[in-house]
Amino acid sequence: MSKKPSLHTILSPRLLDIYDISNSIVVIIDVFRATSTIATALYNGASRIIPVDTVDKCIQLGKTTGGITAGERDGKVIEGLAHGNSPAEYPRSFIEGKTLVLTTTNGTKLLHMALQNGAAEIITGSFPNLDAVCNYLSKEQKNVFLGCSAWKDRFNLEDALFAGAVIESIKDHFTIHCDSSLMAEEMYLFHKNNMASFIRKTTHWHRLAQYGLEKDLEYCVTPNVANILPIYHNGDLIVKQDV
Amino acid sequence: MSKKPSLHTILSPRLLDIYDISNSIVVIIDVFRATSTIATALYNGASRIIPVDTVDKCIQLGKTTGGITAGERDGKVIEGLAHGNSPAEYPRSFIEGKTLVLTTTNGTKLLHMALQNGAAEIITGSFPNLDAVCNYLSKEQKNVFLGCSAWKDRFNLEDALFAGAVIESIKDHFTIHCDSSLMAEEMYLFHKNNMASFIRKTTHWHRLAQYGLEKDLEYCVTPNVANILPIYHNGDLIVKQDV
Numbered sequence: 001m002s003k004k005p006s007l008h009t010i011l012s013p014r015l016l017d018i019y020d021i022s023n024s025i026v027v028i029i030d031v032f033r034a035t036s037t038i039a040t041a042l043y044n045g046a047s048r049i050i051p052v053d054t055v056d057k058c059i060q061l062g063k064t065t066g067g068i069t070a071g072e073r074d075g076k077v078i079e080g081l082a083h084g085n086s087p088a089e090y091p092r093s094f095i096e097g098k099t100l101v102l103t104t105t106n107g108t109k110l111l112h113m114a115l116q117n118g119a120a121e122i123i124t125g126s127f128p129n130l131d132a133v134c135n136y137l138s139k140e141q142k143n144v145f146l147g148c149s150a151w152k153d154r155f156n157l158e159d160a161l162f163a164g165a166v167i168e169s170i171k172d173h174f175t176i177h178c179d180s181s182l183m184a185e186e187m188y189l190f191h192k193n194n195m196a197s198f199i200r201k202t203t204h205w206h207r208l209a210q211y212g213l214e215k216d217l218e219y220c221v222t223p224n225v226a227n228i229l230p231i232y233h234n235g236d237l238i239v240k241q242d243v
Numbered sequence: 244m245s246k247k248p249s250l251h252t253i254l255s256p257r258l259l260d261i262y263d264i265s266n267s268i269v270v271i272i273d274v275f276r277a278t279s280t281i282a283t284a285l286y287n288g289a290s291r292i293i294p295v296d297t298v299d300k301c302i303q304l305g306k307t308t309g310g311i312t313a314g315e316r317d318g319k320v321i322e323g324l325a326h327g328n329s330p331a332e333y334p335r336s337f338i339e340g341k342t343l344v345l346t347t348t349n350g351t352k353l354l355h356m357a358l359q360n361g362a363a364e365i366i367t368g369s370f371p372n373l374d375a376v377c378n379y380l381s382k383e384q385k386n387v388f389l390g391c392s393a394w395k396d397r398f399n400l401e402d403a404l405f406a407g408a409v410i411e412s413i414k415d416h417f418t419i420h421c422d423s424s425l426m427a428e429e430m431y432l433f434h435k436n437n438m439a440s441f442i443r444k445t446t447h448w449h450r451l452a453q454y455g456l457e458k459d460l461e462y463c464v465t466p467n468v469a470n471i472l473p474i475y476h477n478g479d480l481i482v483k484q485d486v
Contacts, residue, residue, distance in 0.1 A: 012258060014258055015255060015258075018395070154421075155423045157426060160426070177446050178446065180398045183403070183426065202425070203420050203421065203425075
């Protein structure tokens, strides 16, 4: 009997370096809203997304690549950038064939930490591309870390719920000894049929809903409406083909 | 209307310094087994418990205080210490009137971090002293942090379940905007009636049960069997009187 690969869930960027992520696939999860926006923009034909960790780099890369600069800090659009972190801003009519340079509070930060910590492969996941993530992880048979971006290092529920959705789908392919994963799966199972109402209890909902983002947030927990697999390659997030 | 104090749950020692814990009560939670043992030894008449973060300090203080040295690393008794970290080792016939010098993998570490980070007050909690903790926190009307000791900084379920039990009991007295607390409360509500079977799914159960500690672990999730309030004062954990 061949040994199954392992799966762990990391609940905050602060907990990343407890784990040895080399030789593993790290799934960057930032449901509200970076990885939902990434899936959507790529699904709608963006040629690539360059995730950057600072606003200065975003502006600079916007100039050198001709890309669209976008991002948020604390849920708000940043002065000096052209666009925000809402998936609704990136319909096909706007984004097809273009480069997006994106910086966000939590998601792009975790991605760069995973890079620095030697992840073998980095993909991004959120409900809009749930099945694409699950299919890929089931097939690859590598060790997996589901990395929740959290909110300024504080645990958040929406990222854990997505981790739980992935675990429910693929757990038979993995060995899982991880209380974070057990918790995430249970929270997802308890709420998968009342997701839209449950997310209204989360702190992030209250933080973002004050900016009128309710529709955005409901979109971000809708499964498989932008079902492609973003993979990090040479500085860009692009669509992984043939998955 | 007077403003309610806040309550947060901290899921790992690594996440402690995200929060400003000054002017707050920090509850150190290490269900398997440090804070269960602390409640039990004090309930059974120990005059005080000196929590120390290293084995060397434990041995040294054992000599200077005449106290009983005790502790564990990775769930096992440590060479050079007289006793382990099991509540069953501290019946009244043995511990009454004595000093216990205790070092453990996770619980005493978090306690010292909370001290260094300026907690106004530190108490310890586990299921055996659940009501004592809840009564005290409800009455004090101060900001509260429920600090889960975790396992080598990894989130664990048993500490979150205790945080959830506290939250269920006292939440009406507090303002809670904290996904960790929301998760902990839900996990507790889902499992409060099947606790003994659910804890068998946790990673810590599997880690400790291999040492034959099942009875210990069941005791550690039994509410109110050692219902006193341990409070940290001048280097010692002692029983808080008049609560």
